[in-house]
Amino acid sequence: MNGSTFLKAANATVTLGPGTLRSKVNLSTGAVTGSLNLPPATGSFTELGIVPVTATVAFIQDGPATGTVNLSTGAVAVTSTITLQVTSLTVSGLPVPVGPACESATPATVSLTSQPGFSIVKGGTVSGTYTVPPFAHCGLVTPVLNLTVTGPGNTISLTLGKAHVVGG
Numbered sequence: 001m002n003g004s005t006f007l008k009a010a011n012a013t014v015t016l017g018p019g020t021l022r023s024k025v026n027l028s029t030g031a032v033t034g035s036l037n038l039p040p041a042t043g044s045f046t047e048l049g050i051v052p053v054t055a056t057v058a059f060i061q062d063g064p065a066t067g068t069v070n071l072s073t074g075a076v077a078v079t080s081t082i083t084l085q086v087t088s089l090t091v092s093g094l095p096v097p098v099g100p101a102c103e104s105a106t107p108a109t110v111s112l113t114s115q116p117g118f119s120i121v122k123g124g125t126v127s128g129t130y131t132v133p134p135f136a137h138c139g140l141v142t143p144v145l146n147l148t149v150t151g152p153g154n155t156i157s158l159t160l161g162k163a164h165v166v167g168g
Contacts, residue, residue: 003158007043007132009151014043014057021160023078025069025120034065036080040087047091047148055149056088062107069120076114076126081107086138086145102138102145110156120163127157 002017016038023034042056060083067078085103089096110130118124131152135145 001158001160003156005041005156006154007045007149008153008155009132010043010045010053010149012043012045014041016041016156016158019158021065021158023065027071030069030071032065032067032069032076032078034078036061036065036082042088045148047144051092053148054088054090055086058085058087059083060085060103067112074114074118074120076118076120077111078113078126079109079111081109083107084132084135086135089141091141096141098138098141102135102142104133105136106133108133112156112158118160121165123160123162125157125159127155130154130156 001019001021004013004015006013019036019038021034021036023032025032038059040056040058042054044052044054047053062081062083065078065080067076069076083103086098089098108130110128112126112128115125115127118126132150132154134150135142138145
């Protein structure tokens with residue numbers, strides 16, 4: 001799976017993936033549970049429109065993703081909660097220490113829905129919106145992160161490949 005996310009507050013698009021989505025579908029009820037694994041992603045933007053900032057963020061899933069698949073249409077709706085951990089930060093090309101615990105104070109809730117042409121077997125695009133929660137434990141840069149990247153209106157789009165069916 002590959003994709004991207006647009007961070008509204010930073011006005012920046014960040015490439016995501018490649019990652020994996022492992023899910024189980026109850027073919028009687030349409031219930032879906034799964035785990036989403038994305039590698040850390042690095043994005044760049046400008047602070048106050050002039051200061052270049054580059055951050056690397058790890059995505060830590062907080063419990064399984066849950067949702068439903070419409071057994072008649074194949075449409076999927078899934079919600080996942082993810083803690084965002086800043087692992088690296090540079091400002092004007094200089095490394096800024098963030099410490100090992102610089103992460104969102106609460107997990108972000110990411111809700112994804114399948115887009116036209118999506119097939120649970122053949123794959124396709126899922127997308128949604130989410131809010132980046134405030135960050136904590138980032139040392140002196142905590143207020144800067146909270147002013148520049150947190151807030152609502154962020155979008156995410158992931159392209160899922162063909163399903164690999166496993167007996168179970």
